[in-house]
Amino acid sequence: MPLARRNLFKDKTRLALSVGGVALAVMLILLLNGLLSGMYAQISAYLEHAPGTLVVAQDGVTNLLGATSLLPPGTLGDVKAKGASRVVPLLSQFAILDLHGKKQPVYLVGYERARGGGPWQLAAGREPRRDTEVAFDRVLAERHGLTLGDKVEIMDRDFTIVGLSEGTTSWMTSFIFIRKTAAENLMRAPGATSFLLVTPSDRLTAAQLRERLSHLSNVEVLFKREMIANDLKLFARLLSAPLQLMVGIAFLVGTLIVGLVIYTATVERQREYGVLRAIGARNAMLYQVVATQAVIASGAGSALGVGLALGSAELIMKLRPQFLIVIEPAMITRALIVGLAMALLAALFPARIIAGLAPAEVFRK
Amino acid sequence: MLRLAYRNLFQNKTRLAISVGGAALALMLILSLDAVMAGVERQVTAYIDYSGADIFVAQDGVRNMHMASSSLAASVASQVKAVPGVASVTPILYLTNVVDLGEARNLAYVIGLPPRPVVGGPWRVVAGKSAPSVGEAVIDHGIAEKSGVGLGDEVKILGEEFTVVGLSEGTATLVNSVAFISKQDFAEVRGDSRTVSFLLVKVKPGESPEAVAARIEAWLNKVTAQTRQEFAAQERKVINDMSTDVITIMNLVGFLIGLAVMALTVYTATLARRAEYGVLKALGARNGHLYRAVLAQALISVLLGFGLGLAFTLLLSAAVPRLGLNLALKVSGESLLKVGGVSLVIAGLSAVLPVRQIAGLDPAMVFRR
Numbered sequence: 001m002p003l004a005r006r007n008l009f010k011d012k013t014r015l016a017l018s019v020g021g022v023a024l025a026v027m028l029i030l031l032l033n034g035l036l037s038g039m040y041a042q043i044s045a046y047l048e049h050a051p052g053t054l055v056v057a058q059d060g061v062t063n064l065l066g067a068t069s070l071l072p073p074g075t076l077g078d079v080k081a082k083g084a085s086r087v088v089p090l091l092s093q094f095a096i097l098d099l100h101g102k103k104q105p106v107y108l109v110g111y112e113r114a115r116g117g118g119p120w121q122l123a124a125g126r127e128p129r130r131d132t133e134v135a136f137d138r139v140l141a142e143r144h145g146l147t148l149g150d151k152v153e154i155m156d157r158d159f160t161i162v163g164l165s166e167g168t169t170s171w172m173t174s175f176i177f178i179r180k181t182a183a184e185n186l187m188r189a190p191g192a193t194s195f196l197l198v199t200p201s202d203r204l205t206a207a208q209l210r211e212r213l214s215h216l217s218n219v220e221v222l223f224k225r226e227m228i229a230n231d232l233k234l235f236a237r238l239l240s241a242p243l244q245l246m247v248g249i250a251f252l253v254g255t256l257i258v259g260l261v262i263y264t265a266t267v268e269r270q271r272e273y274g275v276l277r278a279i280g281a282r283n284a285m286l287y288q289v290v291a292t293q294a295v296i297a298s299g300a301g302s303a304l305g306v307g308l309a310l311g312s313a314e315l316i317m318k319l320r321p322q323f324l325i326v327i328e329p330a331m332i333t334r335a336l337i338v339g340l341a342m343a344l345l346a347a348l349f350p351a352r353i354i355a356g357l358a359p360a361e362v363f364r365k
Numbered sequence: 366m367l368r369l370a371y372r373n374l375f376q377n378k379t380r381l382a383i384s385v386g387g388a389a390l391a392l393m394l395i396l397s398l399d400a401v402m403a404g405v406e407r408q409v410t411a412y413i414d415y416s417g418a419d420i421f422v423a424q425d426g427v428r429n430m431h432m433a434s435s436s437l438a439a440s441v442a443s444q445v446k447a448v449p450g451v452a453s454v455t456p457i458l459y460l461t462n463v464v465d466l467g468e469a470r471n472l473a474y475v476i477g478l479p480p481r482p483v484v485g486g487p488w489r490v491v492a493g494k495s496a497p498s499v500g501e502a503v504i505d506h507g508i509a510e511k512s513g514v515g516l517g518d519e520v521k522i523l524g525e526e527f528t529v530v531g532l533s534e535g536t537a538t539l540v541n542s543v544a545f546i547s548k549q550d551f552a553e554v555r556g557d558s559r560t561v562s563f564l565l566v567k568v569k570p571g572e573s574p575e576a577v578a579a580r581i582e583a584w585l586n587k588v589t590a591q592t593r594q595e596f597a598a599q600e601r602k603v604i605n606d607m608s609t610d611v612i613t614i615m616n617l618v619g620f621l622i623g624l625a626v627m628a629l630t631v632y633t634a635t636l637a638r639r640a641e642y643g644v645l646k647a648l649g650a651r652n653g654h655l656y657r658a659v660l661a662q663a664l665i666s667v668l669l670g671f672g673l674g675l676a677f678t679l680l681l682s683a684a685v686p687r688l689g690l691n692l693a694l695k696v697s698g699e700s701l702l703k704v705g706g707v708s709l710v711i712a713g714l715s716a717v718l719p720v721r722q723i724a725g726l727d728p729a730m731v732f733r734r
Contacts, residue, residue, distance in 0.1 A: 011636065013632070013718070013722075014629075014632065014633060014636065017625075017628060017629045017632060017718075018629065020625070021625045021626075021629055024621055024622070024625050025622075025625075028618055028621070028622070032618075035614075058462075058523070058524050059521070059524030060462070060463040060465045060470065060521050060522075060523070060524050061462065061463055061524075062463070062470065066461070066463075066472050067461050067462045067463050067472055068434070068460040068461050068462055069462075070460075070523075070554075070555055070556075072556075073556060093434055094432035094433065094434075095432075095433060095434070096427075096428070096429060096431075096432055096433045096603055098428070102606045103429075103599075103602050103603040103605075103606040103607070104606070105432045105603065105607060153426060154426075155424060155425070155426045155427055155435075156424055156425035156426040156427070156587055157426075171610055171611075172607060173432075186436075187434060187436055188424075188436030188437075188438075188557075188560045189436070189555075189557060189560075218524045218525075219524075234472075246394060246615065246618055249390050249391070249394055249622065250618070250622065252390060253387055253390060253391070253622045253625065253626055256383050256386065256387050256626060257387075257625060257626065257629055259383070260380065260383050260629060260630060260633060261629070261633070263379065263380075264380070264633045264636075264637065268637075320610065322610075323610070349379075
């Protein structure tokens with residue numbers, strides 16, 4: 001142990017670079033996973049907070065954010081008749097806003113204030129009461145210098161911002177809220193409904209009501225949690241592959257960095273290792289010296305990386321509030337294990353050098 | 366000095382491999398992401414590019430198709446037809462929905478086509494017919510093949526059953542595909558035959574699409590008329606603006622990774638040759654010469670990494686379509702320039718620490734041991 005420590009601490013700059021390299025890799029892994037996890041939380045925010053336990057959509061539509069849903073006329077009455085205590089109709093779909101020359105996708109939710117389905121927390125103002133009013137996502141509004149009373153163009157109509165909603169942002173698309181009748185006007189679809197958020201009456205469980213509703217024609221009935229899972233699956237298909245690729249590269253690079261430092265430190269001390277072997281030190285003991293160096297470098301790097309990740313996450317969310325980075329304790333544990341794995345992998349190559357070392361070599365020069 | 370840098374670099378093959386490999390991985394990260402985005406941009410405008418229309422007319426304020434919806438009164442079609450310079454008007458209905466192929470469900474741009482459409486239909490049909498009649502659908506052949514669906518089979522679109530009568534090509538992306546049904550079916554399912562989504566306009570020979578588009582906007586109230594190129598550019602802008610932040614993050618990640626690897630390898634390479642640099646200084650070599658040698662090492666490593674990263678990305682671009690993924694990677698000149706610039710910055714920054722080390726080197730030190 002003292003030998004490993006001395007070997008490692010002999011060149012402070014190299015040690016700092018290796019600890020920094022591992023810290024960078026661990027930080028990246030944590031930040032990327034945190035970003036993915038935050039994105040999932042943002043995507044599911046609306047359904048998580050919306051009323052009801054069941055969602056009724058057009059037949060074949062199984063997610064909120066993937067496809068446009070249009071329910072057959074009269075579905076609301078049918079659902080009520082099957083034993084729902086509360087039915088919230090929504091007319092929703094994506095829209096592209098032009099804000100300061102930038103295209104900004106938003107998810108437009110048309111809802112009836114009396115029935116629910118609107119913003120669950122307002123940072124300022126109130127819910128829309130007229131067809132020309134909108135409750136805008138607070139973060140998106142701040143990013144574009146918009147505030148209460150400002151006008152914003154949605155498709156071919158001007159809306160006045162009367163409320164700023166909290167918790168409705170996402171870096172891909174934020175939620176904005178208008179009256180359902182306003183949405184019908186925008187989409188030239190009078191009386192149209194996309195989804196129904198359904199709460200069963202006291203006499204029925206959600207599963208029983210679902211079973212009853214499944215007999216309605218041309219509709220899809222899902223538990224809210226199923227729809228959330230489907231939305232997450234859709235976005236995961238888009239984003240998790242590149243993010244996982246980056247996590248993989250960060251791991252590989254972290255391993256390379258520790259490997260390089262330990263390798264150089266071992267090669268530099270090759271003669272000393274030879275002496276140790278010549279005076280009877282076993283290979284296992286020398287491997288231990290190499291592995292200990294790797295574990296110290298990667299342990300310190302991992303700990304620093306966790307700290308850096310937490311700090312950078314705070315900073316990123318402050319500078320770019322549309323990003324939510326959720327670093328959970330399980331992720332930190334995983335990152336520390338990853339750090340250890342980097343160390344062990346990195347120690348493999350230097351260990352091979354020691355294994356091939358001839359004890360007599362030290363006496364040759 | 367270049368020879369010294371070259372020898373220093375190639376003397377330790379393992380270190381060279383690590384430094385080149387690390388830089389290659391980092392630069393590949395930036396290159397491949399750019400390539401994916403360029404490919405997605407090309408795919409997302411496929412319908413527009415191959416529609417055959419010269420002008421797209423949409424609801425006022427609607428400038429693209431992706432994640433957007435447009436509604437125009439059906440009567441607008443005849444008004445547009447009356448505008449001088451317009452040869453034909455093809456009204457289509459459009460929304461993003463699901464093609465239910467039994468086991469699998471695929472997100473799709475569903476296009477409702479009028480009978481015998483002049484433009485706007487599938488541009489390459491590998492089997493069957495291209496214009497669906499009532500109760501019929503044309504879907505992407507790759508999507509159909511994956512689910513074992515063929516001509517004559519039933520699929521569900523907008524919640525209704527349709528018979529597959531045509532299989533199209535080039536109509537699928539990583540996320541969705543394009544499915545064509547008749548406008549009549551589309552309107553019936555939606556319960557509204559008074560509106561259309563877009564009007565696809567062909568201009569008369571010799572007419573400029575820009576001039577006719579401007580004329581349409583001037584003649585008609587509350588419509589947005591754009592040439593095919595403008596419409597496609599707006600579509601690309603949606604993808605670009607949506608992904609800017611992510612791309613910035615990924616580029617930064619690639620840059621930091623590349624920098625960490627290069628800084629460490631150039632530093633350790635210089636450290637290992639400290640005594641030799643001391644000898645050179647003792648023999649009268651100027652600091653400037655030695656700095657150049659270090660910088661040259663960093664540059665050679667990064668350039669080798671860049672070449673390797675580019676080769677990996679090109680390999681990936683060739684391999685991805687063969688894996689059955691509906692993704693087309695495209696390495697653009699712009700991306701090469703950007704990554705080339707990033708490589709130079711990495712090389713320059715990674716040489717800073719070793720340069721400082723050489724600057725502080727005492728030539729007499731070499732004679733001490």
